[in-house]
Amino acid sequence: MWVYEKKLQYPVRVSKCDPRMAKFLLEQYGGADGELAAALRYLNQRYTIPDKVVGLLNDIGTEEFAHLEMIATMIYKLTKDATVEQLEAAGLGANYAQRDHAMFYVNADGVPWTAAYIQAKGDPLADLYEDIAAEEKARATYQWLIDMTDDVDLQDGLKFLREREVVHAMRFKEAVEIIKADREAKKVF
Amino acid sequence: MSEKQLDANYYAKLLELQQLDFALLELNLYLDTHPNDMQAVTQFNQLAQKRQQCAYHFEHQYGPLMNYGHSYSKFPWQWSEAPWPWQV
Numbered sequence: 001m002w003v004y005e006k007k008l009q010y011p012v013r014v015s016k017c018d019p020r021m022a023k024f025l026l027e028q029y030g031g032a033d034g035e036l037a038a039a040l041r042y043l044n045q046r047y048t049i050p051d052k053v054v055g056l057l058n059d060i061g062t063e064e065f066a067h068l069e070m071i072a073t074m075i076y077k078l079t080k081d082a083t084v085e086q087l088e089a090a091g092l093g094a095n096y097a098q099r100d101h102a103m104f105y106v107n108a109d110g111v112p113w114t115a116a117y118i119q120a121k122g123d124p125l126a127d128l129y130e131d132i133a134a135e136e137k138a139r140a141t142y143q144w145l146i147d148m149t150d151d152v153d154l155q156d157g158l159k160f161l162r163e164r165e166v167v168h169a170m171r172f173k174e175a176v177e178i179i180k181a182d183r184e185a186k187k188v189f
Numbered sequence: 190m191s192e193k194q195l196d197a198n199y200y201a202k203l204l205e206l207q208q209l210d211f212a213l214l215e216l217n218l219y220l221d222t223h224p225n226d227m228q229a230v231t232q233f234n235q236l237a238q239k240r241q242q243c244a245y246h247f248e249h250q251y252g253p254l255m256n257y258g259h260s261y262s263k264f265p266w267q268w269s270e271a272p273w274p275w276q277v
Contacts, residue, residue: 008274056221073275174222
């Protein structure tokens with residue numbers, strides 16, 4: 001069960017209409033290592049991971065939905081006042097032809113999100129290593145997005161999200177150690 | 190219901206809540222992998238109480254923060270009123 005909170009996890013501000021950046025941000029909306037993929041990856045792995053780390057997957061998976069909403073807010077604010085000409089010039093002409101100003105779960109190239117982006121191996125270490133890799137890849141993309149804009153307000157939100165990837169990766173690494181220690185303890189017993 | 194006025198106070202109070210919630214979320218994830226850190230549990234519980242008060246005052250002034258019965262509503266029904274988070 002989930003309950004909605006009518007607020008963003010962190011304030012999202014942009015200083016200008018910028019559909020070019022909005023298109024790039026789609027990578028973190030509907031891309032392979034984006035926030036949707038992250039949320040669905042972790043929440044799905046919960047059912048077969050050892051009890052000791054279910055809570056972590058549950059809570060990080062939930063936080064990813066808050067990040068998805070932050071990315072959506074950035075894209076919304078960057079494009080809401082854009083004219084058709086501006087959207088076209090930014091490479092969002094095809095999106096406009098399909099859905100006006102509406103967003104969709106596509107990556108920066110416009111490729112629709114697919115479940116093939118995520119995995120569930122049923123092996124706790126394999127799953128956690130995938131999660132760590134996903135966080136590191138998302139962190140790298142956030143850095144590149146930050147480098148691609150001079151909008152300090154947008155950068156502020158992106159830096160928050162980049163730092164969350166770092167923390168999540170760290171927590172997942174700790175979860176790996178918890179699983180390993182648990183296995184050792186069982187062997188000794 | 191008249192349009193809610195989103196003054197500087199709204200943004201300040203919202204930020205206060207976001208800051209408390211961030212500390213709680215961070216402690217939550219930390220405790221997920223460090224369940225025996227008593228100091229962190231104590232801090233978590235203290236902040237949870239502070240958060241409850243902060244949310245109570247915010248909701249009294251600016252309307253419900255949560256759906257499905259986790260927040261109270263004045264009449265008429267306040268939940269479905271704008272602004273939504275991406276609009277502020």
